[in-house]
Amino acid sequence: MSRVLVGVKRVIDYAVKVRVKPDKTGVVTEGVKHSMNPFDEIAVEEAVKMKEKKLVSExxxxxxxxxxxxxxxxxxxAMGVDRGIHVEVSGKEYELLQPLHVSKILAKLAQEEKVDLVLVGKQAIDDDSNQTAQMTAALLDWPQGTFCSKxxxxxxxxTITREVDGGLENIKTKVPAVLSADLxxxxxxxxxxxxxxxxxxxxIKKTTAKDLGVDTSPRIQIVSVEDPPTREAGAIVPDxxxxISKLKELGHIK
Structure with a gap:
């Protein structure tokens, strides 16, 4: 393998308590600490390890x-990546950007840069979509290995070890391929x-989705973003x- 393309998303830092905007159109992002999506950090680390083992050159x-x-x-x-590409999408267009748009951009860049591997985090901690790797693989018609733990x-x-509900699954794939990193x-x-x-x-090379021939017109409309319902306070019972009588009163048991 010669080149690896790694997707890195800027998200609200995992330690920040997210607040919903008063008009319920989204969450507050201004003045809020952002950082690299934690699963993407893992993808970057794996790519750097591959380079250290001389499995990839760039x-x-x-x-x-x-x-x-x-x-x-x-x-x-700073973690060891050789160069960067920034695809600028901002404002309302960015707020409604979906995994499909990102997948089309990654697929186009993978072809332009002639990479052998696309490596991304399994999901972003802001939208939790878990779709980008799968759709990028479909658009490129490359094999995919998702939720990689090895x-x-x-x-x-x-050879990939991936985490599934029943345990661990081992698969073999040829390259080029698309992989997503698990925890x-x-x-x-x-x-x-x-x-x-x-x-x-x-x-860092700057480009736009338009330059890459990717239409980022929104395919969704955000109707409302709301806080989850607050949990009611519990009660301590003597015995x-x-x-049992309380649970019967509340209808939890008969």
Missing amino acids: IIAVSVGPTQSQETIRTAL IEKSEAGL RLNTPRYATLPNIMKAKKKP VDTL
Whole structure:
């Protein structure tokens, strides 16, 4: 394999308590800490490990989003990625951007850059769609390995261990392929200060969805975004008999 394309999404940081906008059109993003999607960090780490093992020669990070997405690309560059591509999509267009749009962009770039592997996180923690890898593979007509907890080089291509409801599934796939990273695949490294400084000199190419021939017109309309219902306070009962009578009162048992 020569090149790997890694998708990196800028999302609200996992430690931030998300707040819904008063008009219920979405969530508050202004003035809120953002960072790289944690599953994408795992995808970047795996690509860097592949390069360290000399399985790949170049890693390209792609982020689709507003100008601030370049910060996410810089984080990937500091982790060991060689160069970045920023596909600028902003404003209302970005708010209604769907996995299908991102998949079309990744598929087009994978062809343009002549990559052998597309590696993304299994899902983004903001929309939890878990669709991008699958649709990118379909658009490219490449084999896919999703929810990867282990990726190994084999004679024919790759051997992948993936997490399924019943346990672990092992599959073999040829390359080129599209893979999505699960939580147990690896532990992402922290970017060191020297690597952060080096990342500032690494190139980031800017482009747009239009330049790539991808139509990002919204296919959905957000009707309403609401907070989940607040949980009612519990009550402490003195004994089991009282608990049973309370449950009967509430209709939980007969």
